[in-house]
Amino acid sequence: MIAQVIVDVAARQTDRVFDYLVPEGLEISIGSRVIVPFGNRKVQGFVVGFSEKSQFQGQLKDLLLVVDEMPPLTKELVALSADLAQQIFAYRISILKTMLPSVMRANYRKILVPVSDRAKAMPFFAGDVLDLSKISDPHLLKLVSQLLKNGDAEVEYLVEDKAKKKMTVLYTPLLSLEGYQELLTKVKKNAVQQQKLLTDLFENFAAYPKTREQLEGQKISLATLNSAVKKGWLGQKQVESYRKPAVLAKEKSQPKKLNDEQEAAYEAITQDVQERKSQTFLLEGVTGSGKTEVYLQTISEALKIGRTALMLVPEISLTPQMVAQVQARFGKEVAVLHSALSEGERYDEWRRIRRGQAKVVVGARSAVFAPLDNIGLIIIDEEHEGTYKQDKNPRYHARDVAIWRSRYHHCPLILGSATPSLGSRARAQKGLFKLITLKKRAKSQALPRVDLIDLKHVQFAGGQFDISVNLAEAIQKRLDRREQVILLLNRRGFANFMLCRNCGYVLKCPNCDLSLTMHKDTGVMQCHYCGHQEAIPTFCPNCHDRQIRFLGTGTQKVEEELGELFPAAKVLRMDVDTTRRKGSYEKILTAFGQGEADILLGTQMIAKGLDFPNVTLVGVINADTGLWLPDYNASEKTFELLTQVAGRAGRADKEGQVMIQTYNPDHYAIALSQKQDYELFYAKEMQVRRAGNYPPYFYTVLVTIASKNEQNAAREAFNIKRVLMAQLHQPTIILGPAPATVSRLKNQYLYQILVKYKKEDKLNALLHQLQDQAQEIKKYGLTVEIDTEPERIM
């Protein structure tokens, strides 16, 4: 039998199957993790198929080892990896590896082993092995090569991983119930521990076998257990135990009564769950409309018919409260996969899923690869979130993977959001997805009042032009009333663009209607779509005022200003810098929730899903920064952020207020977020997208050409563009090549080409071909990266 193996070598030339002979008697199947000889070393690999014959001309090698008892990958995941690799231009091995917990990643070591007696006697080998990767001393290296040459030592290649199964001891009764009863009468009166154990055995006989942890929890010592084993009272064996993260839910929650809107959604979805239809639903519901309850009840339905459920949430909202809600409903059947788990816990949760011991999986992006069998429902909450697209290789979008899996399992997929992504909403419009809207808020609270503050015509409270007098007054009012304030600093726009403080004008590209980005290094304003460039202005091209600024504000600066304006107020700052340490995110939120601070100042991460009853004012320091980013979806992201953050005000009985500071109060993304009117925004933004030939009217692919040599990168970029131009047809639009925003990264020069198309059947094959060709000419050190439907084109 021949096994087809994908080896753990991420390179263009090795991105295919290699055939190996399977030695007799090995338990192996599709999805098995194996160790194989590859060249003169050993690597990890995954079995993706079997065959009788091989096309390979040379002598096939035997595979060396099957690593796991149970294949870590299912047939489904192996098939998915093949399709996905093709779709997203990633190496298949990279995808297979992202499907698994990180502890299963191979760790390769080269060690030096003495073979001659002479070498074995050398103090140099003190002990037994010598890790070659840890030797850097030139003297030692010299010695090593000498030993190798003389045949005194050999290099051995090791493949290891960090996957450690936690073991425990399971104690099984060896005697009958009567036997223990009898022993209990015989045992000495002062042998308290033994009596305790025997009593438990007698009284709770049915609860056995018990693990060591269980018995230790009952205050029965290890010594007692050991002697019980010796006396033949108990049998013991080693078993795996799971590092189960704490179950957060205290008691089981019961399904809540649904209102008529929720009921209709529930009915529509459960029907397809029962009929096993791979229908995608777009569940559009305002904040507080009770989407979660619909999720929970439809999951119940999937479980009821003997299937499993997968639920994705953004990492940021995978909070303990969220997890607790699901656990409260489904108890021990829930497995949670998120980054707050230790690697070991994650591995254990993953194994529980793989073994079919968890029926409901809740997790962030990568949980879309959870090895669940027989999926009956998939849910993606906050489907508009950009984090569902991985921004490094392999660049997969969890939504696309979920759609693939829903087809495979014939099960429905729910995409839920208050502000659906334009693409999903448009698909719903076309009938590809089924649209379900929830308009009522479950507790029928009023939406908070939203005020726009036009920064062009306002006084600033401090000297930093960050906080207007209006906002400052509103903050002071809350401080006086001992209520809390959330301030959002929109950092999405840290790329420098030009804004006129007098008229609000933003310098834009004449061809693309997108803002130009300042390149300090080259001293120009440049468009990253088409490559247009012009000089950095010294006055506003619109009103000729000299009060122009290049924007990019920091949380620290605002924090200082708050300190000046409200010296008595306690401010908590939350951004990438203060939340880098594990657990600090929760810590800050808990502190704020307990009223330890008056103001929470933060970036995007405070906009989502937080619920603090004492917060009555939400202020947005700068609504504009994301607006003029050189991305076609800048308006969408801005609207989304403002709408989400507005939902943070007045969550309980106190009335909430939202103040949005902006230089562009008339821009539709901002004006409509004041009204919290998604549908109107959708209609308007679709017009803009249509006029600009952007998604969802066009598909996009971003091709990035990288080389250490700028000329080679540029030449290849133009080369690729030429081929694309020749092969693609109307109405396809090819923009660029243009240097990337960060035109040089790790000493690699980057050029980008954006392809916008409606239908190009050959495009995928063509791009694969171009990518191969470019990278085969290795002398230039060229790499071509392809990002389908990029989130950011910068």
Add this chain to the structure above:
DNA sequence: AGCACGCCGACT
């Protein structure tokens, strides 16, 4: 990606 093989410059 590694690793070996191979062909040219500066050293004991």
Add this chain to the structure above:
DNA sequence: GTCGGCGTGCTC
């Protein structure tokens, strides 16, 4: 003469 620089090509 040899050590070692990194260009080239291969891995079932």
